[in-house]
Amino acid sequence: MFYWLLRHWVVGPFMTRVFRPWVSGLENIPASGGAIIAGNHLSVIDSFLMPLVLDRRVYFLAKSDYFNGKGLKGRLVRWFFLGVGQLPMDRSGGEKSSQSLGAALEKLQDGQLVGIYPEGTRSPDGKLYRGRTGVARMVLDARVPVIPCVMVDTEKIMPIGKRLPRVGRIGIVFGEPLDFSRYYNLEGDRFVLRSITDEIMVTLNRISDQEYVDMYASSVKSRIDAERRAPAAAPIADPAAR
Template structure:
């Protein structure tokens, strides 16, 4: 009910009028059955914009911080994120992260669509970075196809650090489904996990105009933060 209200009466009409999204490749999405939509990640609003152009509901893994706020603000944020289909993802590793992925796997096994960002975090500079193998583990556990999805210009309407989006047009491109059935039963092979992940990133890069950098985005962010801290202390 909350999702329907937000999509059709609150968020959806606003986004369609303000951002006038253009879309290509919608025919590549399955009409039914589970699938993973693997996307690039340029802006915090990617997870809200993309599901609005798809007739089926899409569940996204979102960092658990969005669900742990206190007071009225925290309650409203939790209500909103759950209402638009976000699933809390604990990034601390270990058992907590496994439980988060289990929730997504359950949705896939129920025949739902799951959205995930293989890069693991937003691009700090508009480039595309190396994918993490969590997406490959999901592919092999759920045995579903992967649909590449490229967001276009979302970083221009809401750059990192912005509180409110700017007016501008954005786009979405859905690539052809990727079948990884040849790797089923090889879940424990780390080389297979890396091969699947790299193939997904190559597919994304082919339909995107982003420059690809073969390092993790989180490493780039950590280096930028360290340099900023060093400048602030005068070292």
């Protein structure tokens, strides 16, 4: 009930008027049944804008930090994210990450749409980065098709570090469904997991104009953060000035 109130009466009408999304490929979204919508990730607003153009509800995996805030603000943020269909995703790896993917798997088995960003985090510079194999595990466990989705210009509307979005137009492109049934029963093969993930990323790269970088976005972010924290090098004295 809360989701439909936000979608149709509060957030939806406001955001569609402000950002005027143009959409391509809506016919690729199945009318029923479970499917994974695998997209590029340019801005925090991707998860809010894309579902607005669909008639079906989409459950997104969102980083668990959004659900762990303290105090009144933390409770309000958690309430909002849960209300709009966000599922907490623990990115620390191991058992916690597996449990997070399990919540999404339940939605897929119930015939719902689940959105996931194979890159694992927002692109730090608008480029498309190497995908993580969690999406492939979901594909093989749930046995559902993958709908590639490309967000266009959302990083211009709300860049990393900005608290409020700018007014502007964004685009959303849905590609043709990808069928990975040929890999069913091969869940334990890491080469299969990588092949599925890479095929998804190649498809996203093909229908977008992003430059592809064969590195994890999280590694690039860590490097950028380290460079920002590093002290500036002391200037070299000019001998002639002595």
